[in-house]
Amino acid sequence: MLGIGILKGMVVTAKNFFGSFVNKRLLPTIQYPEAGNSVTLFSRNIPFLVYDNDEDPLGTMRCVACKICEKECPPQCIYIVMEKDANGKPAKRPKVFDIDISVCMGCQICVEVCPFESIKMDSTFELSTPDRFEGLLLKREHLLKSNTYFHKIHPDEAQEVDDRLAAKQKKPAPTPSTPAA
Amino acid sequence: MSTETIAPREYQIYSGDDLRTNVLEISMGPQHPSTHGVFRMDVSLDGETVVKLKPVFGYLHRNHEKIAETTSYLGSMPYTDRLDYFCSMTNNWAYALAVEKMAGLAVPERAEYIRVIMAELTRLQNHASLVGFLTNDLGASGTPLLYAIREREHILDLFEWASGARMMCNYMRFGGVRNDLPSGWLAQCKKVVDDFPAFMDEFETLLTGNEIILSRCQNVGVLPRDLAINASITGPCLRASGVDYDLRKVDKYGIYDRFDFKVPLGSVGDCYDRFMIRLLEMRESVKILKQALATIPEGPVNDSKARNFRPKPAEAYGRIEGPKGELGFYLVSDGTPKPHRYHVRPPSFINLTVLEDMCLGQKIADAVIVLGSIDIVLGEVDR
């Protein structure tokens, strides 16, 4: 009979409408920002640089300015200058480490290629700024975050990384293997 | 007072014998809600009937192939996510498959299972939202679409859990996948897959018997079998025209030969067939998922040596059955870390070839449904 299909559709809609009051599965909406945000433990957004000691961020940063991530980043949004000490010898620390997050696409390639576990993915996303250029250029100071913070946002991954680093400590320090590029 | 003033007047009705109509040219799009992105159709109309239709696109063109030819092999993996941004997992797989074919890399057993699971989840969410969007094009504005989007949400949560991102997953690697599944993922995936048939049943009651859908989709936009083959149509559109060609059965790439599933075929090739094929394919995907989840082995998921490599000079064409059709990558290597030639065979781009043939003689309102039933994503059409 004409119209039966439409009535059936109405019944389904009614079921969903009233069901959403009792069944959480039918209403997955989150009232952001009133009711918390939707960032889960697994999400990645932009990279940050890890340091170990909370008192001395610049002294204990893991990055050695080997520039592998700069070379491998697909949209080329990392810019690194290595620090030189008084005699002009490289100090194995970045003097400049910029990430242009208006270009960064959160692909995690830099994290994968870094041999020193020093760059990891952050999950913050509230990064809006009125300045379209410099405001979206994150400098070394903005990017440095502690290992404690890493444990807070990605506990499992941070634990794995710590275990790997502890295992490496026993062995001689790794030599940065330059990728074939 | 005269009574003449309140008498009905006499009107002359224009007979219309010498009424002439001209063909009306309309540029439909690129900002049009029914074109699923920035897509334009140059339509010529006689009354409401389409007499000529030329698709115009390229508004999202970013020369994906040139970008890929200037980055390393690994570097273009995240860019493949952005081709068909509904199905980043299958895009990753197609690219990884082409590179593996060219460089002769093997994939561990567990990684193959993970790839199948991800690809079938992608198919589920793509088809679910496509069917939702199709009802939206038919005028059921919003409600059924949101049921589909809600279901897609549960699958995207799974993607995020495994890969870190909901849509731009960047999860597959040459010789495997990037990281192993987190603990508890498989159990949650099972739950989502078990809940999915309930949604499909609901969707079918909602739609398949619906008189409006029947009268607007049946015998609209018929694609004859021979034309479909000759015009290289692939995917659900091809199978709706009754051609039994599913790369999961033909090429048996990955480990698809281990699963028991069927290939649904249409008989008429109209919009209704294309719509039903997608609903039926979702049921088959659920079957594959259940088998894969039950038999997935333990083991390594990638080959860490395959991360950065220089393939020997060679060329390869790798293709998979994406949710929209055959997604292929043609790679030519000249022995440097960058591909010499990187070409994408985008299914929705080629499926648009027959848009004009399917729309000729139909009403302009039906052209919208025909376009919706082809299932295009402009990120892939324009590249």
Added chain:
Amino acid sequence: MIDLAPILAKFPPVKHDAAANALIVPQALALEVAKWLRDDPAYRMDYASNVAGVDTLPVEKKTKVKQPDGTDKEIVTKKPGSMEVVYHLYSMALKHGPITIKQVTTRENPVVTSLTPIYRGAEFQEREAFDLYGIQFEGHPDLRRILMWDEFKDFPMRKDYVEPDDYEYEPTPHDAVLAKAKAHYPKASTSTEAAS
């Protein structure tokens, strides 16, 4: 793997490229070969899956060879550039494939035969190759630009394509971008270094 010998026997001008396992078909024969491949009952290649243009620049390689009299002689090997169109044909009827067909032409005047009259599915992809590589397809019913806009002059996928100099300010200029930035915004280009 498909046996290509019958094709080579039937069309002697067709060459076999063993490295890529492809058939190199001369332009004059392309339509005929494609038609035969489509209709021959043993092949039934009814489905043109993929069409791609390939551009190769000419290379000059200098190698030093020791002469018998002890002096070095420089030998310059020149490999001419080429423009190719590659077709991957499959069979939907017999479910086999692929057969790869190549039409090779020159970079200076790239003209090949369009296979659209045989395979409708090549229509958009040949237009794409025309658009991005500037390859002329003879016999194509509707050869227009498809991805770039109609007024666009150049062919962006060619290997020697030079990007137009429309530099936009980028906060992290380095390498090639830095060189470009210096020409445009002398101040902006140094700001990142100055700030550190």
